Amino acid sequence: MSVEKLPPEQRPPASAADAAARLAKIVDAAERAAAGVIDEAEAQAQRQLDEAHKRADRVVAERLRELADELDPPGRSEPRGAHLRPVDPAPEDDGEAPPPRSASAGARLLATQMAVSGAGRAEIEDRLREGFAIDDTSELLDAILGPEE
Amino acid sequence: MNLADLQALERRCLMQTYRRAPVEFVRGEGALLWDSEGKQYLDFLAGISVCSVGHCNPAVVAAVREQAGRLMHVSNLFYSEPMVRLAERLSGSSLGGKVFLANSGTEANECAIKIARKKAHIRGVENPEIVSFERDFHGRTYGALAATPKLAENPALGPMLPGFRAVPFDHAGALREAVYENTAAVMIEPIQGESGIYPLSEETLLAARRACDETGALLIFDEIQTGVGRTGSLWAYEQTPVRPDLLTSAKALGGGLPIGACIAAGELGEVLEAGDHGSTFAGGAVVSAAALAVLELVDDPALLRRVRELGAGLRDSLLAIDGVVEVRGRGLMLGVGLSEGIDAAEVAAALLREGLIVNVPEPGTLRLLPPLTVDSAQVERAVALIAAALLSYAAA
Numbered sequence: 337m338s339v340e341k342l343p344p345e346q347r348p349p350a351s352a353a354d355a356a357a358r359l360a361k362i363v364d365a366a367e368r369a370a371a372g373v374i375d376e377a378e379a380q381a382q383r384q385l386d387e388a389h390k391r392a393d394r395v396v397a398e399r400l401r402e403l404a405d406e407l408d409p410p411g412r413s414e415p416r417g418a419h420l421r422p423v424d425p426a427p428e429d430d431g432e433a434p435p436p437r438s439a440s441a442g443a444r445l446l447a448t449q450m451a452v453s454g455a456g457r458a459e460i461e462d463r464l465r466e467g468f469a470i471d472d473t474s475e476l477l478d479a480i481l482g483p484e485e
Numbered sequence: 486m487n488l489a490d491l492q493a494l495e496r497r498c499l500m501q502t503y504r505r506a507p508v509e510f511v512r513g514e515g516a517l518l519w520d521s522e523g524k525q526y527l528d529f530l531a532g533i534s535v536c537s538v539g540h541c542n543p544a545v546v547a548a549v550r551e552q553a554g555r556l557m558h559v560s561n562l563f564y565s566e567p568m569v570r571l572a573e574r575l576s577g578s579s580l581g582g583k584v585f586l587a588n589s590g591t592e593a594n595e596c597a598i599k600i601a602r603k604k605a606h607i608r609g610v611e612n613p614e615i616v617s618f619e620r621d622f623h624g625r626t627y628g629a630l631a632a633t634p635k636l637a638e639n640p641a642l643g644p645m646l647p648g649f650r651a652v653p654f655d656h657a658g659a660l661r662e663a664v665y666e667n668t669a670a671v672m673i674e675p676i677q678g679e680s681g682i683y684p685l686s687e688e689t690l691l692a693a694r695r696a697c698d699e700t701g702a703l704l705i706f707d708e709i710q711t712g713v714g715r716t717g718s719l720w721a722y723e724q725t726p727v728r729p730d731l732l733t734s735a736k737a738l739g740g741g742l743p744i745g746a747c748i749a750a751g752e753l754g755e756v757l758e759a760g761d762h763g764s765t766f767a768g769g770a771v772v773s774a775a776a777l778a779v780l781e782l783v784d785d786p787a788l789l790r791r792v793r794e795l796g797a798g799l800r801d802s803l804l805a806i807d808g809v810v811e812v813r814g815r816g817l818m819l820g821v822g823l824s825e826g827i828d829a830a831e832v833a834a835a836l837l838r839e840g841l842i843v844n845v846p847e848p849g850t851l852r853l854l855p856p857l858t859v860d861s862a863q864v865e866r867a868v869a870l871i872a873a874a875l876l877s878y879a880a881a
Contacts, residue, residue: 442691442726449725453718454786459793463724467687 440476443468447480457481488521506837513540516859518842528842529855529867534678534710534818537737538782539856545740545778552774560765567773574780575748579720579732583754586768587745590709590735591624594672596747597705597731598628600756601670602648607756608701612647613669616702618654622679623672623707632672635680655685657692664696670703670731671696675721678710681847682813682820687726694727703730703753709745710818713737714783714857717793717816724815740779742772783857792816792857795864799853802868808875817859821851821871832874841870 443464450460457477464473478484486494488509495505509521516539518526531537538545552567559565572584585596598615605613615632622636623629627646631637634651648669652659654677664671671693677683697704706729711721713734718724720732730753735745745767749756782788796816803812803821811822823829829845836843846852855867 442687445728446687446724446726449723449728450718453720453723454789455718455724455793456790467726 440468443470444476444480447476451480457484506834508837515539515542516856516863524840526837526840526842527863527867527870529853529859530842530844531737531854531856532741533736533844534715534854535736535739536741537713537715537857538740538779539858540741542740542778542782542858544782545775548774548778549742549771552771556770558766558769558771561763561768565768565770565773567770567777568768571746571768571773571776571780574777574784575734575746578780578784579748580729580750582749582751584749585747585757585762586773587735587747587764588743588766589624589745590707590733591626591629591745592764592767593709593733593735593745593747594623594629594632594705594707595626596745596757596762597670597672597707597733598632599762600731600747600749600753601703601705603761604703604753604756605667605669605701610667610669612667614648614650614667615670615672616650616652616660616663616668617672618656618660618674618677618685619651620654620677620680620683621651621672621674621707622677623674624709654683655689657686657689660689661692661696664693664700664702666700668696668700668702670705672705672707673729674707674711675725676711676716676814676818678818678852679846681850682818682852684813684815690725690727697730705729705731705733707733709733709735710854713779714789714792715816715818715854716814717789717796719784719789721815737783738776738779739772740775742775744772744776788857795859795861798861799864799868802865803871806868806872806875808879809871817853817855817857819853820846821853823849823851823875825849827875827878832871832878835874835877836870839870839874841867843871 446467447460447464450463455463460481461473461477464470464476470476474484488507491509492507508526510518510526511521512519513528513536516528516531518528518540520526528536528540536542556565568586572586575584576582585593587593587596601615602613617623617632617634619634621633623632625633625636630642631646631649636642637645637649650663652663660671673685673690673693675685675690677685694704696702704727706720706722708720708722712732713719713736715721715737716724720734722729722732728750730750732748733746734748738744738746793816796814796819799817800812800819803809803819808824808827809821810824813820813822823832827849829847829849829851833843833845833851843851843853851871853867855864
């Protein structure tokens with residue numbers, strides 16, 4: 337095949353300047369291709385990282401919900417214990433009925449649900465102190481959130 | 486058409502069931518509204534906790550535009566993907582059971598009432614009762630109305646649906662005594678909204694859960710106002726020591742479009758069967774797409790943390806104002822109790838003139854429900870306007 341029939345980019349360089357220009361073009365194209373590959377790889381890694389974060393969040397949230405369900409099973413169909421009799425409410429008498437669903441179970445569920453909803457250790461601690469008068473919340477919080485570092 | 490003409494036409498053409506403030510709004514963006522004369526307002530009511538992601542949130546508008554251009558409505562005789570995806574997201578973010586979609590909060594509560602009654606019948610109760618608290622607001626359709634003691638007292642609307650009883654608000658002892666084997670459900674607003682922002686105590690919530698567990702009654706949380714991030718968690722129950730059996734949502738869920746949802750825990754999602762309940766419009770493609778966009782924005786730990794932080798800051802700032810005696814609520818759902826003798830309606834009217842929208846759910850209380858996307862400068866501006874209005878009131 338004669339040189340004239342070759343496409344311009346495949347013809348031999350006419351001079352050193354031409355050769356340098358073509359080399360520069362090749363290097364530039366290679367650099368752009370490499371940058372594209374790097375960008376794509378970074379984007380892919382970021383997507384995978386985001387997915388991994390979401391999966392981890394879902395696993396943690398699901399585990400915490402399961403824990404909450406164990407503490408407070410939803411949709412219990414069968415009544416348990418003695419039935420109360422209907423009476424007109426006495427506005428002033430609050431009674432002192434002991435809670436069989438212990439306050440500690442309530443505190444644990446509160447802490448679990450707040451953790452699931454994204455509340456921080458300090459926020460949960462404040463609510464436990466305010467709502468349940470628990471002075472030392474560390475054991476409960478450690479059990480749900482893991483030990484404080 | 487100017488405002489006076491609009492008011493005259495409204496009087497002539499619409500049933501006079503509302504007392505409207507003399508303002509016509511024509512545009513909204515974020516926490517801001519503009520009236521027909523170009524005046525700007527800071528909206529700390531958000532359409533009664535509906536526009537929680539701000540007016541005309543771009544993500545919601547885009548979702549609505551996209552879906553409206555493709556498919557709007559097919560009825561519940563067929564499938565459409567946005568509806569099913571929305572149910573999946575609502576269930577996964579809360580009680581984990583099945584979902585019934587509706588068009589409003591009161592309809593969501595009707596669904597919950599039906600589930601509770603049918604469940605009670607299944608366990609052999611002939612005349613099931615539903616217990617709610619005095620001053621609760623659950624809606625205006627007849628079932629929800631019957632669970633709304635104050636409105637149910639209106640003799641002109643009688644006879645009311647039977648099988649409802651009310652106990653004094655936040656009275657754990659009265660609640661324990663009212664719940665018995667015939668009780669189908671205890672229906673609760675974890676924070677009463679329409680009556681003036683009154684949170685239920687943890688003692689009462691625990692008593693309600695216990696009473697339901699003992700008798701087989703269901704615990705229903707009406708989260709129509711408290712849900713979708715309003716209190717700083719996606720659902721208010723997440724900041725309480727109990728989990729409900731049924732949860733109802735509406736208002737903010739649609740981002741400005743009408744929607745309701747009843748979410749069940751566990752097997753309760755199986756109680757209603759074909760023919761028990763239904764709706765022509767419910768689960769429509771456009772509103773479902775809007776709700777998915779809203780949940781994508783709100784179900785975000787960073788946003789919810791910000792709601793809690795902004796709410797705590799707003800509460801502290803309000804408590805420092807002369808004339809404010811208490812601030813009730815959680816997150817960005819706050820009731821501002823004013824000193825005795827201050828007419829909250831007059832203060833709210835003055836604030837409207839100054840460009841801040843709040844409302845007055847009861848004498849002596851201002852209710853603040855700003856968009857969850859409000860910024861700290863807007864919160865500071867609202868506090869400054871309230872302080873100035875109370876100062877002017879005291880000086881007058």
